[in-house]
Amino acid sequence: METLHALKLRVSFKNATILVCLFNLITALFLFQGFFSASSRRYPSNHSNSVQLRHIKEYEDIRRAMQPLELIRRVREIEQEVYAESETVLHKETKQTTAFDLSKRLNNSRTYSDATSLKALEEWRKRKMDRARQREMKRNATSFS
Incomplete structure (x- = not known):
């Protein structure tokens, strides 16, 4: 006990x-x-590190050698060409629509050829042209930057 x-x-x-x-x-x-x-145990010495680094470098060299650099370069050129063509087409289309609109209004204005309507038409033309110039300047500024 x-x-x-x-x-x-x-x-x-x-x-x-x-x-x-x-x-x-x-x-x-x-x-x-x-x-x-x-x-x-993972990294017992600098020797294994250098071996691993050499393997990594060889892998990177092989990977770079397998890249189709010419194809990539050509695709970029084609993309730039398409982009440039689309800009010119849009630019031409806006000019054509503006010109068509102006000619249509000029034909309509000939039917109403009194002095007040001619003065109003001239003011409208000036405003329209100023707006077109401003749009063009903005487009040029954005394309350069």
């Missing part, structure tokens, strides 16, 4: 806490040792 009573006195909360902390410390040490030994 005395041994049971002595065992109860030895196992207290303080002793149990110390025992658990000691166990945690030992576990942490084993984990750190495993972590550091695994990282040293």
Whole structure:
């Protein structure tokens, strides 16, 4: 009975806490040792690093050699040509529609040839031309930048 009573006195909360902390410390040490030994096994020396770097460089060289550089260059040229053609077509279309609109209005104005309508027509023409010039200047400014 005395041994049971002595065992109860030895196992207290303080002793149990110390025992658990000691166990945690030992576990942490084993984990750190495993972590550091695994990282040293991955890269044991500079020799393996240089071998890996050489393999990476060879891979990059092979990958660059396999790229169809001429095809890529030609595709870019074609894209630029299409873009330039579409700009000229749009520019011509706007000029044609503006010219058609002006000629249509001029033909209509000839039927009403009194002084007030001619003056209004001239003002309208000036405003229309100014707007067209401003649009053209904006287009040129955006295409240069």
